[in-house]
Amino acid sequence: MSDAAGTLPTVEDAVALGLTRDEYALIIEKLGREPNDVELAMFSLLWSEHCSYKHSKKLLGTLPTEGPKVLMGPGENAGAVDVGSGVAIAFKVESHNHPSAVEPFQGAATGVGGILRDIFAIGARPIAVLDSLRFGEPSSARSRYLLDGAVSGIGHYGNSIGVPTVGGEVYFEGPYEQNCLVNAMALGIANADEMIRSAAAGVGNVLVLFGASTGRDGIGGASVLASAEFGEDDSAKRPSVQVGDPFEEKKLLECSLELLRTGLLVSLQDLGAAGLTSSAAEMASKGEVGIEIAVDRVPLREAGMAPFEIMVSESQERMLCVVEPSRVDEVLALCEKWEVHGTAIGTVTDTGRVVVTQGGEVVGDMPVAALVDDCPLYDLEPAKPDAQIYPAPEAVLAGGETVSETLLALLSSANIASRLPLFQQYDWLVQSRTVRRPEQADAAVLQLEHGNAIATAIDGSGRKVACDPYWGTVGNVLECASNLACVGAEPLGTTNNLNFGNPEKPHVAWQLTEAVRGLGDACRALDAPIVGGNVSLYNEAPDGPIYPTPVVGMVGELPDPTRAGKLGFGAMGDVIALAGPFRPSLAGSELAKLRGEALPDVLPEIDIAAVRGAQEAIREAVRAGELSSAHDVAEGGVLVAIAESVLGGGVGAQIDLKTEDEAWLFGEAPGGFVVSGPPEAIERLAQRVETTVIGRVGGGALTLGEDVSWSVEELQTAHAALGTLFP
Amino acid sequence: MARVRVLVRPKEGILDPQGVAVERALPALGFDGVSNVHVGRLIELDVDDPSTVDAMCQKLLANPLVEDYEIVS
């Protein structure tokens, strides 16, 4: 075995690639010798945090992952739940935070591309995308640039590939200024018994690579392994930005689904982070087999790529499949039909090793177990900080504002204003399933062929989790389920993306540990197990980490899409009520943020069972067609929720509320719902859950008590504030 | 084998919002005295017979209704 320059990489090279000295020593032990450049590159990627989850795996093991509706749990490319009639909905969320901070358009675009591949890699046709975005305050030019780029990138990719972007969220907070968050979630549909797994199987079977050709995308970090022939000016040849091609992926998607439909594949895997390295190694590991890859068979976009480059390239839009030898020609023919250039590049062996060859010579030879299973897992050393580590947000309100001014300030604030300026850049229609468009309801609703429908929402929380990682996370998970309840859907499963700082720091370890504990408890209490997810760590700048930001996506089912709930008030004369065990507090709220108040150290406890009970009552009332509207109370509290229902319905409301109590008007907590409907319907609801009648639908304005009122136009203007961010 | 470049630009008189956007962005970055900005497309190709490039432009590379093209070798 030899490498290009004839010398082996050193421990310093290993450290430059992100490995610790101990990890390097462990690699030598596992290999029985020092690794060459191909092997070191592959180990460094598979043992990186991103691929190995070495700091989070033990913690993730505490999450609930099983349930009667779970068809595919964590560990495969995506999870899947049973929605009835033999239909499975696959879904997962993933982050692309660091690439988006470098180049937001391509970072966000390739984030969408990556999550879509995870969906069709298990045989599901992608049917929806949702995104969770977090940037610094919009007063920062850089944050506006990142926002614009990310939204354009998501639109570019999702629209071009024909998958509707049906929901999402965006938040602006100081701690994300240096480390933005771009989390992309996708859903897909499949027949439950036709989904495919990624384990390679069948000694002698052929590995076929199809899709785009392989270039030097994403190799940046591994460039320390350049052989002596490459000079410094070759850095341009190793772009660290991956460029997405949604057209290529559309062809790849159709080809993959047709290959699966015609029963040609033994297994399928997409190429994502760490490219061929991770796909091949993980397929081999799951199948408990070995794999041999001939890098000279890989179609290249760039001349003269070294074997290590070919193995670690992150060129997008590529898939790897395992095919019986007798069927390879048919597979290649289908690839030709879809113009995705299939090539046989290797075989499945029984050696339990990953062997990489070039021109018939072995250039890398490692045990699969060492690469995939033997990466050391680390225990976190959590320690609760003595004091709040995040500074108080900058005050935007001077103080002494009236209720009238306060509502308008909240409605026009970046975290509350209408997101339509973003959503209108996305195709939310294609595939003809979208029953509830963005901002028509608290969750997206998609009709299915069998007559029922699914609902989906994505919710994250940063500031509240910074206040209290446990209760903040519990509240966040409950909010997601409440959003589903408002359209009449019962949650079936959850996906999560944990976005945190450096876990080797005790206070971040504490945030992560507490948040995972809250995530687990809440998902257990809701019977919405985790079916898959992603962890993004080291989101940290010199002045500190991001807010600890768990993001959850949920999928639920509703039997009758014609009864999907809406958030806008409907008929004149309808009664408006506040339902649920709602105990609002201004601690950590949007109003507290606008006032520049310091973050509290703790949030009030939540009666999870009571909130679940309220969700069920709302859900049943919506399914029965009793309510004209149902809207979860979130940022800004009750008065903001009422204003949103006024705007959603285009009709006024008369509210009889205590006007002095700010905690009541603008306080936040899980478990509050603003609903409207005929008096009898509200009375029936009151028998199942705490309900207070607070007013009536009618008039052309929102009026509060006797004295305060806003015209619909005034509310509309305030609510349209984000339009200025997209000139 | 020759390396040919084709520059495709929007025809005069047709609103070019990309050109307008760039023209508006430059002063904010400290570049004054800029006008008449147009944004187009560059196509580079290696061809055996450079005399065929004009026909390529007519047929595919440019839309003669709304674009002008210039062949540069």
Add this chain to the structure above:
Amino acid sequence: MKFGVITFPGTCDDVDARLACARVEGSDVVALWHRDRDLQGVDAVVVPGGFSYGDYLRAGAIARFSPMMESVIEFANDGGTVLGICNGFQVLCEAGLLPGALLPNVGLRFLCRQVNLEVVDTDTRFTSGMQTGEVLSIPAKHMSGRYFVPEDQVDGVRVVVRYAHDGNPNGSSNDIAGVCNAEGNVFGLMPHPEHAVDELTGSTDGLRIFQSMAGALV
């Protein structure tokens, strides 16, 4: 009535178009593959929306050269009914079956929203049975929908639908949303009638265009 809906590499709204055609009573719908030449005896061809060839080079510029489009051009020249939706409209303009070209939206952003279309010409097989001035509520979703035709040609263009109520989303000349050829058998429009055929997902005004094509709209 037999409809044929083309699929090019990158086409997205072909399935939606087939579903819409299938809602017309008594209709038959077939998928037409871009590399084939056989129109399978269809009465009408639909060139659907999406991003054929990724919109690379120019939207529709590559798809127009496909073998299927060669057959469609012949079919259209013989008087066959051809509907182009969004990317389909772009393909028909590139193919010379319709006058003009579609340029990037003035706002330079992809825009997805419901628009109101005023029916201007009811003397086409796509709008017969409608009233002049009738307004159709139909979603539009595109990046390059700004219809352009040189000044000296604009009067000769048969405008079929216009954006109504100051709702022009892309800056097209004279608020033009869709045009047909002089003979009235080829029609292209930027908004998506196939996404306005189901009350559950929006309005059903778009269905009227497909019904018209089948002679089913009275």
